[in-house]
Amino acid sequence: MLTVKNVVKEFDGFRAVDDLTFGIEENTITGLIGPNGAGKTTTFNIISGSLELDKGEVFLADKKVDNYATHKIARMGLARTFQIPRALKKMTVIENLMLVPHGQSGENLFNSWFNAEKVKEEEKQNYQKAYETLEFLELTHLKDELAANLSGGQKKLLEMGRALMADPEVILLDEPGAGVNPTLMNKIAENILKLKEKGKTILLIEHNMDLIMSICDRVIVMSDGKHLVEGTPDEIKSDPEVLKAYLGEKTA
Numbered sequence: 001m002l003t004v005k006n007v008v009k010e011f012d013g014f015r016a017v018d019d020l021t022f023g024i025e026e027n028t029i030t031g032l033i034g035p036n037g038a039g040k041t042t043t044f045n046i047i048s049g050s051l052e053l054d055k056g057e058v059f060l061a062d063k064k065v066d067n068y069a070t071h072k073i074a075r076m077g078l079a080r081t082f083q084i085p086r087a088l089k090k091m092t093v094i095e096n097l098m099l100v101p102h103g104q105s106g107e108n109l110f111n112s113w114f115n116a117e118k119v120k121e122e123e124k125q126n127y128q129k130a131y132e133t134l135e136f137l138e139l140t141h142l143k144d145e146l147a148a149n150l151s152g153g154q155k156k157l158l159e160m161g162r163a164l165m166a167d168p169e170v171i172l173l174d175e176p177g178a179g180v181n182p183t184l185m186n187k188i189a190e191n192i193l194k195l196k197e198k199g200k201t202i203l204l205i206e207h208n209m210d211l212i213m214s215i216c217d218r219v220i221v222m223s224d225g226k227h228l229v230e231g232t233p234d235e236i237k238s239d240p241e242v243l244k245a246y247l248g249e250k251t252a
Contacts, residue, residue, distance in 0.1 A: 001024055001025060001026040001027075001060075001061060001169070001170060001201045002023070002024040002047070002058075002059070002060060002078075002170055002201065002203065003022075003024075003057075003058070004020055004021060004023070004043070004047065004056070004057075004058055005021050005056055005057045005059070006019055006020070006021055006055065006056040006057070007019070007020045007021070007043070007046060007053050007055070007056030007057070007058065007066075008020075008053065008054045008055035008056055009039075009042055009046060009051065009053050009225075010054055015225050016039045016042045016225050017039045017042050017043055017046065017053075017225045018039070018224065018225035018226045019056075019226065020039070020043060020056070020222070020225065020226065020227050022220050022227055022230065024170075024201060024203055025217075025218075026201050027196060027199055027200070027201055028201060028202070028217040028218065029192060029193075029196050029204070029215055029216050029217050030204070030216060030217065030218050030219070030220060031204055031205075031206060031212040031216040031218070031219040031220065031233075032044075032203060032204065032205050032220050032222065033206065033207070033209075033212060033219060033220070033221055033222070034221055034223050034228070034245075035223065035245065037224075038222040038223050038224065038225065039222055039224075039225035039226075040205045041083070041174060041205065042225075043222070044080060044172050044174055044205065046058065046066070047080075047172060047203075048070060048073060048074075048080045048172060049065070049067075049068050049070035049071075049072070049073040049074075050070050052067050053066055053067065060073065060077065060078055060170065061077075061169075063076065065078075074166055074168075077167075077168050077169035077170060078168055078169070078170045078171075078172070079163035079164075079166045079168035079171050079172070080163065080171070080173070080174065081159040081160055081162075081163050081171075081173050081174055081176065082159065082174050083174045083175040083178055083205075085155040085156060085158065085159040086159070087147035087150075087155060087158050087159065089146065089147050090146060090147075091147060092143065092144050092145060092146055092147070093134065093139060093142050093143050093144070093145055093146075093147060093150070093158055094127070094130050094131065094134065094144065096158060096161075096162060097129075097130035097133055097134070097158075097161050097162060097165050098123070098126045098127060098130045098165075100162055100165035129165065130143075130161075130165065131143065133161045133165055134161065136161075136164070136191070136194070137157045137158075137160065137161050138187065139154065139157055139158070142154065151181075151184070152179045152180060153180040153181055153183075153184030153185070153187075153188070154184070156176055156177075156178075156184070156188060157184070157188065157191070159176075160173070160191060164195075168200070169199075169201060170202075170203070171200055171201070171203075172202075172203050172204070173192070173202060173203070173204035173206075174204075174205050175204075175205055175206055175207065176204060176206065177189075177206055177207075177208040177211050178206075178208075185208070185211065188211075189211055189214060189215050192204070192215055193215055204216075209237075212233065213233040213237060214233075216233055217232070218230060218231065218232060219231065219232070219233055219236040221236060221239075221241075221242050223245040228241055228242070228245055229242060
């Protein structure tokens with residue numbers, strides 16, 4: 001479903017991503033882990049189109065998408081969240097979601113004046129879709145709350161909702177558990193598993209190993225921009241190379 005092949009990205013001669021290759025199978029949850037500076041977020045930025053790669057290829061399904069514009073990749077079925085949520089703070093929760101769908105008729109001034117019924121019907125549909133997304137995330141009680149007033153965990157859920165409003169097939173989650181209390185962490189984990197049940201394919205960066213080990217089908221470990229090792233959660237947590245590079249433990 002998603003393939004990264006021999007990808008290289010350099011910044012002033014420093015290789016943040018170094019000949020990286022991996023594949024993500026459809027309808028799976030895959031964790032992308034590694035120490036700070038391993039190149040995980042740079043990899044996300046390359047996949048989602050916000051950074052151009054220097055070498056290599058990225059495929060979404062069977063379509064080569066490396067160096068496509070972010071909006072074009074999004075329309076092809078890939079959405080991502082960010083470690084720091086990017087909701088519009090002075091808008092309500094449901095308004096943040098209703099802004100997401102591309103090409104809304106109301107964005108055109110002509111339609112607003114001369115095709116008001118079409119605009120009104122489309123807004124009604126967007127509202128219903130946004131409300132259903134909030135139901136999925138169990139956030140309907142906050143639909144009219146300003147995004148600025150949400151807790152850190154609630155902002156993470158809203159960020160996930162904004163991604164879902166784009167109807168993606170592949171979702172990149174950048175540290176969905178960072179700074180989240182245990183109760184909301186459990187809810188986020190449940191929602192990620194429900195996304196898989198809905199047929200979505202998920203790749204997530206996460207430092208919370210309990211979350212990674214509890215929900216992921218496979219785990220990819222990066223170190224110094226390279227693919228170090230990958231396997232099932234059980235294989236990864238006992239791999240000597242992972243213990244050395246990621247957990248800082250000595251191997252025999």
